[in-house]
Amino acid sequence: MNGHERFENNNAEETFRIGQLAEEFDVTLRTLRFYEDKELLAPRRIGNTRIYSRSDRARLRIILLGKRLGFSLADVAEILALYDPESGNVRQLKVSLEKGEEQLTKLKNERERLDASIDELQKTIVSFRNMLAEAESK
Incomplete structure (x- = not known):
């Protein structure tokens, strides 16, 4: 499986690899890991591979919108919570x-x-x- 294929879980929910989200949202892998470290994103793991859900993708969209608008990560985290x-x-x-x-x-x-x-x-x-x-x- 290459980095551009999508995973499908048992519930047939569309999932994404880290590289796919990085490319789609024009962010670095490090940025996505940073948001994970800050507990703004919580991908599943299969071995060392991060698997992001549609919910994670929606959360990332909100995080990046908040960043563009000048919100602090604390504000974004509060809104997401x-x-x-x-x-x-x-x-x-x-x-x-x-x-x-x-x-x-x-x-x-x-x-x-x-x-x-x-x-x-x-x-x-x-x-x-x-x-x-x-x-x-x-």
């Missing part, structure tokens, strides 16, 4: 919404700081250009 399909994931959705709104506020504040820095830098560059032009004209 609240998964409860029997309740309709109400608590998970509420916490996700709360953390999402907090992160949006942080990002907007960061953008304001960046905009101010950009404005200041542009003014400084104009000043340097004027000073250089004056120095070169002498």
